[in-house]
Amino acid sequence: MNPVPAINHPCALCCRPTSMWCSRCQSTWYCTPEHLQTDWPRHRRECVPATHAQNYNVIATPPPAEQQMITVSAILFEPEEERPRIITVKCRPPQVPSQGMCPQPLIGMHFPHEQTESIVLTQGLNGEPLRFPLHLWYSPTALSRCAPVNRAIYHITSGAAAKHWCGTVVVLKFNGSRRQGYSDAGSNDLPALSAYFLAYK
Structure with a gap:
């Protein structure tokens, strides 16, 4: 059970494998910033800022390196x-x-x-x-x-x-x-x- 990089999560909009998440809540994954923007009217109702988030901007970014799977x-x-x-x-x-x-x-x-x-x-x-x-x-x-x-x-x-x-x-x-x-x-x-x-x- 070796830690591996956080990759291949399904995009919340299209289910394509991705390694980027919503940088605000850090719990929903998107393959492009555009897909996050498209899904934002729905996602905003569940997007609770992560207490440890470094960045509260609502953009799709790769997770920080220390977040190991x-x-x-x-x-x-x-x-x-x-x-x-x-x-x-x-x-x-x-x-x-x-x-x-x-x-x-x-x-x-x-x-x-x-x-x-x-x-x-x-x-x-x-x-x-x-x-x-x-x-x-x-x-x-x-x-x-x-x-x-x-x-x-x-x-x-x-x-x-x-x-x-x-x-x-x-x-x-x-x-x-x-x-x-x-x-x-x-x-x-x-x-x-x-x-x-x-x-x-």
């Missing part, structure tokens, strides 16, 4: 794919590292135009506690609007789930029970996930 492996369950696959997810470190908060995974490109929610899976097979809890991110609107059944989840449960899951799921793994950071998720985590999706109602 961490990269971890995660599991992606795409609705139209037959099997889950391992992907790389960049995580933004907490604003105040000394407070021990968990990094923010940058997974918006897997949920275009959708809000996400998450749940933490703390038990595995037969109710055994997981040493490294799993963090599942999903779209509640995909579940509520009965989007197509997620074929990758259907596959790992052999179609035996009482209720089928709809929409995309991204799974990260905490690096310990305190949930203050992530480690690499992998195929060893699939049995616990399968047990969860089988029990989902």
Whole structure:
């Protein structure tokens, strides 16, 4: 988990990968200053100046060098794919590292135009506690609007789930029970996930 430069975040307007953000709030990404200006009527309602910002101008700029990302492996369950696959997810470190908060995974490109929610899976097979809890991110609107059944989840449960899951799921793994950071998720985590999706109602 080496720090990497903050790159390839989706532009809030066109979703093109970018390495520039709104210099005022430092939390929304734009591929060009023009896209920030175009999106400003909408973005201004949510643009809260970052307390540590060096520059309060509303322009798209590269983030400062000290803002380092961490990269971890995660599991992606795409609705139209037959099997889950391992992907790389960049995580933004907490604003105040000394407070021990968990990094923010940058997974918006897997949920275009959708809000996400998450749940933490703390038990595995037969109710055994997981040493490294799993963090599942999903779209509640995909579940509520009965989007197509997620074929990758259907596959790992052999179609035996009482209720089928709809929409995309991204799974990260905490690096310990305190949930203050992530480690690499992998195929060893699939049995616990399968047990969860089988029990989902």
